Amino acid sequence: MRIPLLLFSYTFVILFLISCGGSGDGSTENKSGTSEDYKKHPLINLNEKINNDSKNDKLYIERAKYYLSINEIDSAFRDIFIAIDINDQDPGHFNTLSDIYLVLGNPDKCKDALDKALKIDPNNKQAIQKLAELYLILQDYDKTYETVNKALEADNFNPIAYYIRGFALLEQADTLGAIDALKMAVYQDQGFYDAYLQLGLIFSALQNPLAAEYFNTAINISPESLEPYYNLGLYYQENGQVKKAISTYRMILEMQPHHVNTIYNLGYINLVYVQDFETAIGFFTEVIQIEPSYAGAYYNRGYTYEMLGKNNLAREDYKKTLEIETNYTKAIDGLNRLDR
DSSP, X not given: OOOXXXXXXXXHHHHHHHTTOSSTTSOOOOOOSOGGGGGSOHHHHHHHHHHHOTTOHHHHHHHXXXXXXXXXXXXXXXXXXXXXXXXXXXXXXXHHHHHHHHHTTOHHHHHHXXXXXXXXXXXXXXXHHHHHHHHHHTTOHHHHHHHHHHHHHHOSOOHHHHHHHHHHHHHTTOHHHHHHHHHHHHHHOTTOHHHHHHHHHHHHHTTOTHHHHHHHHHHHHOTTOHHHHHHHHHHHHHTTOHHHHHHHHHXXXXXXXXXXXXXXXXXXXXXXIIOOHHHHHXXXXXXXXXXXXXXXXXXXXXXXXXXXXXXXXXXXXXXXXXXXXXXXXXXXHHHHHHTO
C-alpha cells in the first residue's frame, strides 16, 4: 500500500528554512530594543538598527531572512554577503545562504554553503540537519540516513532528525519504520504539527482509528490550518462515518466557505451515502461555480441527474466533462448508457 505523503518538496523546504533558527552557535537572534520598535514595519526597524550599527553581521542576517520571507531574493543575497564579509567564521551565515540557494532550486550551491558551514564547525547541528534534509529532497536515501545518524550521534534529542528519517523510510515503503521514527519525533516535540499530520495520513491509509487521534492533535496544535480538518473528514468519509465526516467538513466551510474540495466531498456524500440527490446537485453546482474546470463535479452532477431520470441534463454534464478531460472514462460510459 502506498502511503500518502505531505507535499514532498514544499514540506522539506519549509522545514529547511525554519529548522534550528538563529545564529550559528544556536543562540537567539539579537532582539534588543524597546517594544515600540516592534510596532514599526519590520524592515523599517531593521534598517534603523543597521544604520546605527553597520558592522553588526547578525543584523544583516536578520534582514536577509526577512527579505527571503517576502521572496526578495536579490536583497537577501546582498545582505548575506555583507554579513559574510564582516564575519566569515560564523557557520550560521552559510546556513542562511544555503536557504536562499534551496529556494532558488540550486542544490549544488546549497550543499556548497553547508559544506562551508561544516568546515568552520564540523559539529554544527543546524548545518548537519539541513544537509540531511537536502539529501532527502534529492532522494539520496543512503546519504540521508548517514547524515541523520550523524546528527543523532551528536544529540539524540532531535525531533526533526527523526522526522527526516521517518519521511525517508516512508518514501522507501518501510511503513513500520516510518511510524517508529515519527512517533519518536512527536515524543520529543509534542507540538510537532507536520509529524502528527503525517502519522494521521499513514494511519488513515491503514484504516486505523488512530488516524483520527493524530489529526485531532494536529488540529489542536494549529487550529487555523485546514489540512488536518480535511484529512480527518476524508478519513471519516472513507470509513463510513458519514455524520462525523459532514460535521468536520462543515467546520472547514465555517473557516473557508469556498473550499472547493470540501464542497465536492459533501456532494459526493449526499450522492453516494445519503442519496439526497437534490442536495448533491446543489453542492456539485456550487463547486462548478467556484471552479468551472472541475471535471469531476460535472460528471457527478451528471450522474446525479441520471439517477433522477433527467437524462438531457445528465448528457449535457457528461459532454461538458469530456470537454474538460477528453479521456474521462466514466463520462464516456455515461453517454453510452444514455444512448442505449
